[in-house]
Amino acid sequence: MTGLRERQKAGRRRDILAAASQLFARNGFADTSVEAIAALAEVGTGTVYNYFSSKGDLLMALVALDGEQVRARGKRFIAGRHADPATALYGLLAIYIDHSLVHLTKELWRNAMATALTQADSPFGIGYFENDRLLAEQVGELVAVLQADGSLKSDIDAAQAGSALFIIVNGLFMQFVAQEKMPKTQLHARLRAQVALFVAGLSAETVLQRKRA
Amino acid sequence: MTGLRERQKAGRRRDILAAASQLFARNGFADTSVEAIAALAEVGTGTVYNYFSSKGDLLMALVALDGEQVRARGKRFIAGRHADPATALYGLLAIYIDHSLVHLTKELWRNAMATALTQADSPFGIGYFENDRLLAEQVGELVAVLQADGSLKSDIDAAQAGSALFIIVNGLFMQFVAQEKMPKTQLHARLRAQVALFVAGLSAETVLQRKRA
């Protein structure tokens, strides 16, 4: 099954990815040529295209690696103890943000998102959005846990709430990477506020009931 | 003031934009070359770059035109009568979606978003995000109106709620354009559900209070 050939193939794939990761990190996406990646990985430029269908695919593959890790971290977080729901939800979403910025810069994220959009139906483009879907699902799991606690209303669709919350982090994150100057602290502050707002809701009903009580 | 030079310049700009609009609509973004746009506008290819700094900028300029229109429509909507808050908010956000799809296809939106990300600091890139900001602000205005009605809690920050709601439409819209097969009806259904959820909130408080009442 795992003949020498397959191992070599996997090894070469790793080499190319490692070279890309290194050069993207050092010089940015735009200033890294596929030729340079090939040279660093000690393969021909054509070989790079045997493994990845475009320069953008290479970047999305790097993003995908982080995707698996972040889901694992999220899973562990969910399994822990949780106090109030807004803090718990913010905690999970903050993990996503923080993990995203360990290996990738804003410029790389901008390009990764742009590639995911323009190549939305390539394997890695699909993978990108699939990762988003899985993360939204994971947020939904935390919502369900909090519902079981009695910390959150039980009559709402946990998956849908997860989806909404994930869209919010994602949107805030996108604004964050789009503006080179925006500091991470501001992103976190916004996220915390938006989560709190979402948990509380906008409806006047609560207020009326408070008055009645 | 308006010498020949300025008039010609404005005219040429319009010609280039009109040519781009026509070709993008007919052949899509990827299959339209700058050379073809220049030819249709009857200018040299270099001239196109005197007016727009990239092919993507050209597309973002078209998006910006629609941006002004949609804000005007939104303004009129807000000035009208509103029944329940979820319907009102959904109504406004649905205008954004529907208007967005009048002139631009999914493929064009994908490329517009991708360009806005990669050229986030070019004039049109800034304009793109500025438009988003203005729309979020407009949603905030509707929230404020509904607060004045007593339809929504008055102790929340209207601007922040507007921002959250806009991020949600935007996120749903992005998922919509990323998946060529997803029908508009599904986008609307999701939006309606998410808005309802957001208005209601997740907090268990309401339920507890209901029980007490």
Added chain:
DNA sequence: CTCCAAAATAAAGTCAATTCACATTTCAGG
């Protein structure tokens, strides 16, 4: 050990966006 098919390779080529050195045009001041 031999041969085959898969995979790698280098080189040359395609293609389209973007740039640039030069040509043309406008217009202010004489």
Added chain:
DNA sequence: CCTGAAATGTGAATTGACTTTATTTTGGAG
């Protein structure tokens, strides 16, 4: 009317992603 900057137009040259091809390497089956 001229005239010469300054602004603008132009298309050929550049660039880099991606493809194609002809050739070579090599793991592994027989």
